[in-house]
Amino acid sequence: MNNQAQYLIGVDGGGTGTRTLLANAQGVELGRGSAGPSGLAHGADLAWLSILAAIADAFAQAGMTTPPLDQIALGCGLAGVNNTQWAADFTAKNPGLAGLAIETDAGTTLLGAHQGQPGVVIALGTGSVGEVMQADGSRREVGGWGFPSSDEASGAWLGLRAINHVQHVLDGRSAPDALSKALIAFCALDSAPELSRKDAVFNWLGLANQTKFAQLAPVLIAQAGKVAKATEIMLAAGLEVEKMALALDPSGLMPIALCGGLAEPMHAYLPASLQARVIRPQADSATGALILVKNQFMNRLSEA
16 A cells, blocks of 8 residues: 555445545545446456446546546445456556555445444345455455356346346236236347347347346336236345345344335335334445445555
8 A cells, every 4th residue: 555645545346336425535425426337347448447447437526637546545345346356457558556455345335334343244236245354353245256156136136036027028928917028028129129029139238237237126126016917026136135134144133225226116115024124224345345445545554
């Protein structure tokens, strides 16, 4: 870590977007920025492009010109850091920052949600992951294996099940409903409006990745509570969240912060016993990433 860093930035990097929190060297917050996805499944080069764009946006929102990178120390909570090769590739491509600290997005979400205190977080965004920090500081993670084999109750998981419903409807295996109609319309607009319904869905699937599947989640959520299939999928997601919570804290005594873009819409579909334990996070993953880099930066200064 370069002791000359003038700015500290926390980065929350996911499969759909990147959010940054800018502070001065004393940790005083100055502004926030955003850009495209920086989850490492998209590759280190794209991750850095998005992060640098979000850094520039944060300085712009603060009314400042972006300084040279060697004046900035960065803390990153990134989806995909569990893959050691992806993490090593990302670190090797550091574009010249004064300092770089990386963590899983679950780790920075945990830091932000409970401000470094013991507790559980379950993050529901494009992907999903859960993590617990015990009173002794030890941590353990569940989920986070990646899409499509894991990421239960995430946007991509919901989208995959939503599009499977469309396939059943188009085949005649399930009856059409408002959910299938809305999803088919989404696929047609996102691919080629002149195609037949089935061809439009095939075309959309040919281009689909984790991020695109997650873009179907809002369509599904809008129909939940009104259309039986949409409600069924959301309730199934709620049960997956409960499984993560039980695996993280079998005692059932720790506070659980539900975080991420899907936290609010998911709450109503959680089992009642889990709803009673869920609290609002004190801060977000970008704040947790700022705590991460602030701790490392301040430790280096104290050692200097």
